Amino acid sequence: MPPRKRATITDVAAAAGVAASTVSRAFTHPGRVNVHTREHVLAVAEELGYAPNPAARALESGRTRTLALLVPDITNPYFAGVIKGAERGAAAAGLTLVLGDTAENPAQEAQLVRRLGPAVDGFVLSASRLPDEELRRAADLNPIALVNRATPGLACVVADFDSGTRQIVDHLASLGHHSLVFLGGPPESWSGARRWAGLRAAAEERGLGATRFGPYVPALAGGAAAADAAIAAGATAVVAHNDMLAIGVMLRLAERGVDVPGDVSVVGFDNIVGADFCNPPLTTLAERTEEAGARAVEAVAAQVLSRTDDPPTRVLPTQLVVRRSSGPVPG
C-alpha cells in the first residue's frame, strides 16, 4: 500500500499557474519573487496542505537539516537534560533531532553512527564509548561534538570536573572529614576517570586520604555492594560515581542502620531529578546538562557551516549543591 499522497511542488505550481521553480523560490528565497505571486503561491500551498519534502531537499543540497544525538541510556535521568538541551538547540537552529540509544554498547554506537551517517548533517555523542581513533574516523564523514568526553581534534563540551571535585573535597574537609571513599562506576567511563582523578588530586592537595572502590553498576542496584564496602572500610565520607549509585548507597545504609549524614556523609554527581526528594536529599555536583546539550548542537551546527580545523573544547562550570546527605565527621 502506497503512502498517502501529499501535494508536491508541481501540484502547487499547477494550481497556482506558475513554474515549480517559482514555488520553490517563494519558500526558500522570498525576496526573489514578486510579492503578489509569492502570496498567491503561499496561499495555494496552504490550501493544498503542501510542505516541502525534506528528502528531496536533502538530495539536492546534501544537507538534511537533521542532527543525531546518541546517548548510552535514554531512561537515565542524567541524559534527560542533555536531550532537552539538544532538542532546544536544534529547534532554535531549525534542525530536526534524531535520537539514538546505544544501550551502553560501543558496537551498537558504531553501527548507529554508520547507519545514520548519510541521513544526518552531524552527530552529538554523549558519553561516547567509542575509541578515539574511531571517533576521528567518523568525524571525517560527519561533524561531531562530544559531551563529557574529550578527544583531541574534536569539538567537546565537558563539565569542569577539576573545579567540581575540588568543591567536593573542600566541602568534606570543611566538615572535618579526614578521608573519603570513591565508589566508582564503569571502568570505560571517561567522566568516571576524570572524577576520580580530580578527587584524588584535590584530596592530596588538602591532605585528605582518598580510596577508590568498585567498579559498581551506576544504578540503584549497585548501591548495596558499594555501601557494604564503604561500611567495611569504616568510611566517614563516600563520593559515588553518580546520583543513582549514591541514592542506592543511602538506601542500603538505611537498611543497615547507618545514619546519613550522622555516621556517613554521601555525595553524588549529576544532580538528577530525585536528588532533591530522596531521603535525605542528596548533596551532589550539579552539571549544566541542558546547556551542554545545547552547546554541543551549536558546535555541530557551526561545523556544518564551515569546517573548522581546530574545533573548540568548552568547559562548563559545575556547582556543588549541598543538601542534607553530608554533615560533620562523627565523633
Place this chain on the structure above:
Amino acid sequence: MPPRKRATITDVAAAAGVAASTVSRAFTHPGRVNVHTREHVLAVAEELGYAPNPAARALESGRTRTLALLVPDITNPYFAGVIKGAERGAAAAGLTLVLGDTAENPAQEAQLVRRLGPAVDGFVLSASRLPDEELRRAADLNPIALVNRATPGLACVVADFDSGTRQIVDHLASLGHHSLVFLGGPPESWSGARRWAGLRAAAEERGLGATRFGPYVPALAGGAAAADAAIAAGATAVVAHNDMLAIGVMLRLAERGVDVPGDVSVVGFDNIVGADFCNPPLTTLAERTEEAGARAVEAVAAQVLSRTDDPPTRVLPTQLVVRRSSGPVPG
C-alpha cells in the same frame, strides 16, 4: 563549505566494474544478483565505506523508514519509558526514530506534525494535546498511533485506568478510608480525565466519598498548593494526578508536620524512577510505559504496510505498587 564527500552508488559501481543498478540490487534484492558479483560489490562497498543514502531512497519510494515520536516533555521521567520502548520497537523494525518535544503546547505539536510529516512514515503521539479533529486530519497524511489518548478511528495504546483506579480505591477502602481527594493535573489531559472518572466511579461503587481539587501543576512545584488544600479539607487519603505531584505533596506535608501515612495516605500515578526512593516510598499505579511505546511503534509500522480501516485500541494492564506512603486510616 560542502559536506564531506561520501561514496555514492556510482562510486561503488565504478570501483566494482558494474552498473549502479547492480550495486543497488546487491543491497536491496540480494537474490536477484549473481553470488559472486554480489560478494564482490559488497566487498568494494565495505572498503569504500559506502552506506546507502536514505534521502535518495526515500525520494524514490516515498518511504523514509523513519518514525517520529512526539512527547509533551522529554525530561518528564514518565515519558522516558515510552521513549525507550519506542526506540526499542523502532530498532527492532529497522526504523529510525525522530524525537520531538512539544513543550506541552498544542500549537507546537501541530507545527511539528506538519513539518515532520513529509520526512517520516508515521507518528507516535504520546499524551497528545491536539483536538480529535486535527488528529484525524493528520492521520489522513500519515499513519498515527496514540499513547494514552483515545480518538475514534485512530490506533491507540492506553493504560487500563478503569482497573487501575479500582485497584487504588480498593486499596484505600481496605485500609479503612471513607473518602479520598483527587489532586488533579492539567484540565486538557486525557489521562487525567480518565483517572478522575475512574476514581469517581470506583469510589461510588465502594461507597467512598471522592472530591477533586485542582488543577495543579503536575510537578514537584505543584505539590505545595495541593497539599495545603488537602490538609484544609481534612483528607485522610489523597490521590495525585501523577507521581511528581504526589512527591511534591509529600514534601509539603512533611514540611507542615503531617505524617505520611500516619495522618494522610498518598497515592500517585506512573511509578516513575524516584517513586521507589522518595520518602516515604510512594504507593502508585504502574503503567507499562515501555510496552506502550513499543506497541505504538508496532501499530504505526503495521499501518505503513497496509492502511487499516479500523485500527486497534490496545489496553495495557496497570498494577498498583503498594509502598509505604499508604496506610490505615488514622484514629
Place this chain on the structure above:
DNA sequence: TTGAAAGCGCTAACAC
C-alpha cells in the same frame, strides 16, 4: 543475470 534509462521532489544555473 546484468545494463541503460527514466524519474522520485526539489533547487540552482541559466535563459528570457
Place this chain on the structure above:
DNA sequence: GTGTTAGCGCTTTCAA
C-alpha cells in the same frame, strides 16, 4: 521576476 533545464543518489522498469 519568472520559466526552463539539469541533476542530486537511488530504485525500478525495460531490454539485452
